[in-house]
Every structure is written in structure tokens, then in C-alpha cells.
């Protein structure tokens with residue numbers, strides 16, 4: 576058994592050789608994949624909301640939320656939707672991944688941050704149910720009041736309905752072809768002090784949750800995005816980045832990201848999504864004010880300003896000192 580604490584952002588992702596233990600059809604277009612360590616050892620611990628990066632035999636790396644039980648250290652479970660516009664990740668998983676096949680897994684990494692709260696409102700759209708499922712189980716186990724609004728195109732495409740069946744009293748299902756979309760106005764109109772909202776799903780749903788809960792207390796809304804929010808192109812200027820631990824200073828041109836400029840100089844940085852979503856490149860800020868352009872940090876985290884994601888974020892001034 577390892578004795579490591581559950582992974583936190585910025586701790587660096589561990590890469591493990593693993594094998595596929597089992598694949599299971601969960602709903603139309605969704606399979607779950609169970610992974611275990613190639614040497615059979617216990618896996619690093621994780622908390623509800625964490626994700627791993629699956630590196631397929633083709634070299635393609637994709638992030639998937641863990642949707643099994645954190646108590647089961649013998650394996651990780653992820654849910655994979657076959658995307659219509661697959662760039663090779665979900666297509667490979669569905670078409671070619673089979674039990675016994677070796678894969679590499681990095682993580683787990685926890686950007687969602689499932690914090691204790693007096694009550695929870697969970698909102699899931701489609702495959703966004705995956706990080707929510709372990710949260711639901713934990714809230715139920717701890718006896719914390721919670722409700723879940725779960726929407727999908729049709730009941731047949733909504734994964735893990737059988738696992739939610741024991742919680743019928745607290746789960747509202749919205750198969751769009753029968754009852755329409757989740758009526759967010761009904762769910763969010765009345766702010767509930769002390770209730771934390773955790774939502775995951777497609778961008779339009781998350782944007783609607785953010786808008787609909789804008790009048791809730793600050794910090795009530797927690798979102799997990801699979802893709803970066805569409806944003807207007809922002810003007811860049813050249814900045815100077817001091818890598819304190821490496822004792823190196825790098826000039827980052829206006830047309831390069833901080834991450835790629837540091838990589839070019841051989842500095843010890845890593846990235847995966849390169850769009851401010853996965854958290855792999857998280858870096859501590861020692862001096863200077865970051866200009867945050869990621870889709871991970873909350874307004875409160877940004878105000879603290881002690882960490883940034885250099886794949887997308889830059890500096891408010893002309894200089895940053897990073898813990899690299």
C-alpha cells in the first residue's frame with residue numbers, strides 16, 4: 576500500500592504502467608474502463624472529482640474523471656463517451672481498447688475540489704455524471720443533504736442510472752427527448768445559503784449554471800470543464816519569467832505561451848491539454864501578479880494569486896517569479 580495523501584494540484588502527476596482490467600457498456604455511446612496497476616499494487620489515493628490522464632498505446636493522452644470508489648485502491652474506473660468529433664481518444668477506447676491491454680496513466684489530479692459543505696446540489700449533463708457520481712456516494716455516505724439534477728439526450732444515453740437507483744428520492748432525471756432540458760431556473764432561482772453547487776457537463780450547461788447561480792453566495796458554484804470556454808483573443812506582451820529554483824530567467828515572446836517558452840529552454844515543466852483545463856502545468860507563483868486565463872481557478876483562488884497555469888496564463892506586469 577502506498578502512504579501518499581490524495582493528490583492535490585501542483586504536486587506533479589505520477590505516471591503508472593497499468594492494464595485494462597475490464598470494459599463495461601454503461602449506456603448508448605458510453606463504456607466504463609477499469610484500470611489496475613500492471614504489478615497489481617494499490618493505486619495512489621484520490622478524492623471525488625479527481626481525474627487521471629490516460630495515455631493510449633497510440634500516444635494520445637486524454638483526461639477522464641474517476642467514477643469508481645475511492646475506497647477501492649485496487650483499480651480506477653473511468654467513463655468514456657464515444658465523441659462524434661473524436662480526435663482519436665474516445666474512438667480508440669471504444670474500438671480497440673480491450674482487457675489485458677497495457678496503458679499508461681498519469682495522476683490522479685484534483686482540480687474540482689470536493690469540499691465539505693452543509694448541503695450539495697449536483698448538476699450533471701451527459702458524461703458529466705462521471706465526477707459527480709463519487710461525490711453523490713460520498714455525500715450519501717456522510718449523511719449530508721444533497722440532490723442531483725441529471726440530464727442527457729435520452730435515457731438510453733445516460734450512464735450509471737442503475738448506480739443512482741438506490742438514491743431515487745434525491746435524483747431528478749431529465750432525458751431531453753422526453754422531458755426537455757434541466758429546468759435550471761427552477762433549481763437555481765432560490766439561493767440556498769450553505770449549499771454548494773457542483774456541476775459538470777457540456778459548456779452551454781455550465782455557462783447556464785454560472786449565470787443562473789450568479790445571485791448565490793460567493794464561492795457556491797464549482798464547475799469542472801472538459802474543454803476551454805470560448806474566449807476572445809487577448810493581447811499579449813513580452814514578459815520575463817524568473818525560474819527561481821532553476822536560477823534561470825526566460826524572456827517569453829508575445830506569440831508564445833509561458834509553458835512552451837520554458838519547455839524550449841529545457842526547464843522542468845509539463846503540460847497536457849495546453850488550454851487551461853487539465854491542471855497538469857500548475858505552477859506556484861512567488862512574485863508578480865498572474866493574468867489568469869484558465870478554466871480551473873475560482874474567483875477566490877485567483878484573488879490569492881499564488882498559483883497559475885502557464886499553458887494559457889501570463890502576467891499583469893512584465894515579470895513573474897515562478898517556483899520552477
Ligand code: FES
Nearest residue numbers: 847849854856886
Ligand atoms: S496543460 Fe492543462 S492546464 Fe496547462
